[in-house]
Amino acid sequence: MIPRQKGVAVWRQIADRIRAQIAAGAYDATGRVPPETALAEEFGVNRHTVRAALSALSQEGIVRAVQGSGTLIERRDRFDFPIGRRTRFTEGIGTQARDIKGVLLSSCEEVVTTDLAERLDLPSGARVLRLDALRTADGRALSRSTTWFPAERFAGIDEAFRKTQSITRALALLGVADYLRAVTEISAIHAEPDDVADLGLAPGAIVLVTKALNTDLAGLPIQYAITRFPADRVQFTIRNA
Amino acid sequence: MIPRQKGVAVWRQIADRIRAQIAAGAYDATGRVPPETALAEEFGVNRHTVRAALSALSQEGIVRAVQGSGTLIERRDRFDFPIGRRTRFTEGIGTQARDIKGVLLSSCEEVVTTDLAERLDLPSGARVLRLDALRTADGRALSRSTTWFPAERFAGIDEAFRKTQSITRALALLGVADYLRAVTEISAIHAEPDDVADLGLAPGAIVLVTKALNTDLAGLPIQYAITRFPADRVQFTIRNA
DNA sequence: ACGAATTTGTCCGTATGTATG
DNA sequence: ACATACATACGGACAAATTCG
Numbered sequence: 001m002i003p004r005q006k007g008v009a010v011w012r013q014i015a016d017r018i019r020a021q022i023a024a025g026a027y028d029a030t031g032r033v034p035p036e037t038a039l040a041e042e043f044g045v046n047r048h049t050v051r052a053a054l055s056a057l058s059q060e061g062i063v064r065a066v067q068g069s070g071t072l073i074e075r076r077d078r079f080d081f082p083i084g085r086r087t088r089f090t091e092g093i094g095t096q097a098r099d100i101k102g103v104l105l106s107s108c109e110e111v112v113t114t115d116l117a118e119r120l121d122l123p124s125g126a127r128v129l130r131l132d133a134l135r136t137a138d139g140r141a142l143s144r145s146t147t148w149f150p151a152e153r154f155a156g157i158d159e160a161f162r163k164t165q166s167i168t169r170a171l172a173l174l175g176v177a178d179y180l181r182a183v184t185e186i187s188a189i190h191a192e193p194d195d196v197a198d199l200g201l202a203p204g205a206i207v208l209v210t211k212a213l214n215t216d217l218a219g220l221p222i223q224y225a226i227t228r229f230p231a232d233r234v235q236f237t238i239r240n241a
Numbered sequence: 242m243i244p245r246q247k248g249v250a251v252w253r254q255i256a257d258r259i260r261a262q263i264a265a266g267a268y269d270a271t272g273r274v275p276p277e278t279a280l281a282e283e284f285g286v287n288r289h290t291v292r293a294a295l296s297a298l299s300q301e302g303i304v305r306a307v308q309g310s311g312t313l314i315e316r317r318d319r320f321d322f323p324i325g326r327r328t329r330f331t332e333g334i335g336t337q338a339r340d341i342k343g344v345l346l347s348s349c350e351e352v353v354t355t356d357l358a359e360r361l362d363l364p365s366g367a368r369v370l371r372l373d374a375l376r377t378a379d380g381r382a383l384s385r386s387t388t389w390f391p392a393e394r395f396a397g398i399d400e401a402f403r404k405t406q407s408i409t410r411a412l413a414l415l416g417v418a419d420y421l422r423a424v425t426e427i428s429a430i431h432a433e434p435d436d437v438a439d440l441g442l443a444p445g446a447i448v449l450v451t452k453a454l455n456t457d458l459a460g461l462p463i464q465y466a467i468t469r470f471p472a473d474r475v476q477f478t479i480r481n482a
Numbered sequence: 483a484c485g486a487a488t489t490t491g492t493c494c495g496t497a498t499g500t501a502t503g
Numbered sequence: 504a505c506a507t508a509c510a511t512a513c514g515g516a517c518a519a520a521t522t523c524g
Binding site: 007008009011012013015016017020056078080083084085180181182183184185186187188189190192202206208231234235236237238239240 | 247248249250252253254256257258261297319321324325326421422423424425426427428429430431433443447449472475476477478479480481
């Protein structure tokens, strides 16, 4: 059932599949995972291997085992993040969580790279403000973003973000009442050491990476952002209404 | 450097990172990967472990080691797949590959599930045609899709697809000259055994999953598709022009 | 209240895979 | 190629907690 190639432990592969099953609502009827013996038979492995998988999920807070009773599902949430012409992080996720926080990890001014200069339509040598932020929803890390603004036009955006905890509200403070999403690139990679630390992931976990360009209403680029999401907590929806 | 947590072998984590570096063009200047000793130092592991990683990449055909010379990069391509109101698979990928094939793996008629009935706006108990297809570009698997059409309106779409190797051209044969992408959901998961077999992936690899609804010009749903892409060969771009 | 069945928790041992030097 | 240490996976046996007739 489970392929025995090398490099990825069988218990991890099984953990990934059970997590996906839970997220898909496969066990909603009972609110619990099937017994270890049943899972062992389903995946064609020893019960100990299933136990290793469930132990990992238990560490993640997804399930909780009760001796004699079974393994209960603690949570099965995957946030949906809509992407469209007027994409806003906080608004998009807003109805799905109560307590959304944006923490500014660091900010600095730097000279644009050639790649970034092209995207933001800046002359080479121009200066940009770089903001590193972590967003959490109900206490769980939801994204880790690095954002660049043209330094001249958006001086003070770091303080504005620190106060408002939101890019949208920070931009509003600086006189940008509205802005538009021009392009979004989406890819997926394995978690890197930074992701493991910042987003609280297991190595081998999946990170969804978006690279987004926002413009003002005149079409002038105002912001370029690279954001990393834990794939087991997030999905994207593109609506062409 | 590399975290020694459990479940994923270090050599596989390193292979994933080198593959990502190659895809990002990090080594384009020399056309080769740094020497094994340099990589070993960079990742803080023994040279044997780096050799295991490079051996895996060599198996995938991404690099080729030459004794006395170094480890050459054989290919570094990641297809970009644009998503918009008029999303077309073949057109979108068309300029990036010469030889695009769509193979019909199987087709059958089935009764809609409640979930699918809602998405396609069909009465419960209605019948749908299901097409399973594998798409390849230049001989490499690019996607594995399952597509559902209302059976009544699209009788014969399986034959049309088999002939034309394209959903767009198959729909044209059945009188649908144009159609629109209404919604696209994007998520990422670890490869399942089917993905390993169909897409030629390693277990532990990442699969990008899209769930897409297409409508005709009148807004009537004509097609719902779930497509799985190997994440190391594909990225998505959403343009809001 | 009791016992049987079910289910998770823990211990033993053994073979293979992974990583280092 | 060799040696060493640890992680992974299996198999079996039994204990401990819960459920149910």
